[in-house]
């Protein structure tokens with residue numbers, strides 16, 4: 018089974034941390050990871066595909082292999098993924114042709130990227146010893162350009178074209194697609210564009226993180242297996258993307274709420290529902306979300322792409338949904354009978370259960386093993402329902418529980434009951450308790466772990482041929498001999514029970530204890546290495562925040578893992594006799610339990626790490642909007658003289674004022690409209706576009722005229738400004754407009770919505786024709802010929818400090834003023850740039866994820882004006898933009914910055930733009946760096962990302 022999770026390397030730009038994520042995914046029992054690559058980040062400058070530094074995939078592939086994770090590559094060209102323009106580079110948006118169409122003009126733009134990435138991925142295929150086993154061309158192309166007559170011949174031709182491009186680049190692994198319409202499009206046998214493995218996408222929990230306990234069941238499935246039989250009967254049922262969390266944007270709620278929307282209960286109910294349909298390729302989107310650093314996100318998201326995923330944005334694994342996944346993935350991994358079983362229809366009230374419960378049998382074909390997936394017929398039910406299950410076994414029909422009492426389904430839960438299940442040669446006649454895993458020990462010994470929720474009654478039965486079960490640890494259970502089986506019957510509580518049945522040791526635990534168990538695959542000979550295989554030896558270990566890997570040398574077991582408290586680690590089973598144990602390279606004295614398992618205790622003492630209070634540091638300041646001071650010279654600005662545009666939105670101005678037409682696609686823009694006054698000017702209006710939640714501020718010469726402070730779902734709007742004083746006839750004036758850019762939209766099928774322009778859409782100046790104003794603008798320095806190849810094409814905006822590169826480490830700040838963003842701020846509408854630096858000295862062996870936190874004392878007056886609350890910041894850490902903060906919108910106030918962007922053994926350089934949108938300026942309410950945890954960790958300290966320093970920029974203005 019491919020049990021995989023989605024993780025985007027470009028959302029964690031520290032290659033040295035990719036192994037950490039892969040190991041955490043592997044530790045959860047997964048076998049794979051699916052990943053996108055982002056064309057827009059790699060080819061910001063047409064023809065120049067950058068694939069080194071943080072953009073290099075070399076370490077991604079090497080780390081996947083080291084962790085033993087197979088990869089599904091999804092290079093697009095279009096990816097969606099809540100990225101700006103869905104990953105289409107800005108310069109491609111300027112073409113006339115429709116994006117993702119068969120037009121040659123569009124197809125030509127893709128060549129360089131597809132051939133470059135295609136080759137890089139091809140070299141990492143399994144056929145060449147690499148981790149890549151599947152590739153997905155395009156992304157959810159099903160809905161393009163609309164489903165009415167889809168797929169047309171053109172669509173088929175287009176898919177076929179993209180596939181050919183990748184085959185030409187050397188891709189030989191099977192192609193998979195992700196059909197979010199679940200319509201069978203491009204399934205094998207459907208002609209041009211068909212893929213090798215048909216896959217679907219599904220987001221049944223939808224996206225309302227603000228109401229995370231409301232399950233909108235209208236997209237829950239009851240019959241995917243029968244649909245699949247019609248659509249692609251000869252391929253395994255594949256789910257290319259299944260909802261693993263959800264996103265949030267400006268003015269929304271914190272993404273922790275998305276983790277509640279798709280929490281452990283949802284995983285139990287909807288994921289197990291997928292297994293009921295016999296999913297054999299299952300990819301969870303996202304398993305680790307990461308960060309929309311450096312403006313890579315689309316307009317609908319903020320800097321965080323935590324996604325409420327099982328692994329948090331700062332790489333922690335405390336969310337219960339992570340542990341729940343571990344239970345499911347490990348079970349499927351040791352249940353090969355599942356892969357050849359056949360799913361049948363789910364029926365409420367079947368197999369003796371009450372009508373409110375639905376049972377889906379997944380029945381063995383070449384084995385006797387059957388799986389019964391049980392849930393409430395009403396997925397959202399909060400009822401606690403008692404039931405008995407009557408099922409056949411090879412020994413005869415049984416009604417479980419046989420001894421007495423009932424099973425219980427408590428609310429939003431789902432269980433997989435098994436019959437005639439094979440524990441590596443030992444038969445389990447049935448179990449109502451769920452299987453976490455089983456492992457082989459020395460000789461013919463086995464350990465089987467069964468779990469249930471506290472308060473539930475469970476039974477497991479074994480053939481009489483095995484010796485009589487003996488309880489050797491824990492409170493009483495009932496052991497009875499019935500006809501021809503031994504039955505264990507127990508009520509789950511927090512105490513573990515261990516039962517010996519001959520060579521088989523059965524652990525009966527409550528779910529929370531199962532959460533603490535880790536199954537570690539031991540390395541095998543190449544080519545399997547660390548990849549998963551049923552034939553592999555496994556070690557079962559209890560305890561610990563995280564166990565990453567195990568290795569046995571002679572009689573010594575070396576464990577690598579993480580703890581955040583003093584932890585007793587129990588080696589419950591290993592394939593050979595273990596006499597000594599090391600944890601993260603240190604040997605610990607062993608104690609033996611009554612069971613014969615070995616324990617070691619690893620002490621945790623707080624590392625006493627000092628983190629500076631950064632708002633108390635000395636900060637330097639430079640004005641970052643010199644445009645609003647007299648004498649500013651904008652000669653080097655771009656003149657907006659194009660009288661035509663390819664954009665589908667017709668021009669409303671004599672020359673195009675769309676920033677994209679001049680190669681500016683990110684961060685922010687500054688427009689300068691020059692005119693000679695005639696004395697009749699009273700007001701002006703501008704229609705300005707910056708994307709959802711964007712803001713803008715307008716000045717006439719040095720006079721502040723007003724701001725649009727932003728609203729969550731408004732991507733452009735018209736702003737009227739009045740001139741308080743009469744303008745002097747014959748005098749030159751300039752309107753300066755600073756506009757925030759929140760990212761392009763994503764593709765709405767067939768509409769070319771991603772091309773919706775940013776910048777000024779239209780304007781009017783009273784007493785003048787539009788021709789009277791000549792416009793100039795700037796975006797990021799260099800536009801598409803961006804200056805910082807290391808940090809990518811989207812990392813910088815238009816502000817003076819950014820154009821000069823002052824956000825990079827060691828700017829020439831000798832002459833700058835001293836001013837503090839919290840204590841001093843900026844005194845009137847405008848932009849200030851603040852910098853400071855500090856040292857970190859985190860001892861090795863400690864993983865200390867940190868966030869920068871803005872304290873907001875006063876969010877209530879969002880709609881008021883002149884309250885000093887309307888301000889926006891960009892946080893640069895060692896030059897990487899790791900935070901876009903909008904005080905009056907939120908929701909994000911805490912910005913995780915990974916180690917490797919932060920230098921944990923030396924100097925760090927912080928740059929902060931503070932844009933005050935109110936007349937009276939702004940002060941940041943509070944700003945600090947906060948450690949989120951102190952984890953004694955077996956991770957490998959990452960090599961820092963490349964951090965080039967400030968250098969004088971030629972012709973910077």
Ligand code: IPT
Nearest residue numbers: 096097098099156157197218220
């Ligand atoms: C699906 C996309 O394929 C994926 O890139 C991401 O954007 C995801 O949505 C949402 O997080 S598209 C949707 C129509 C299922």
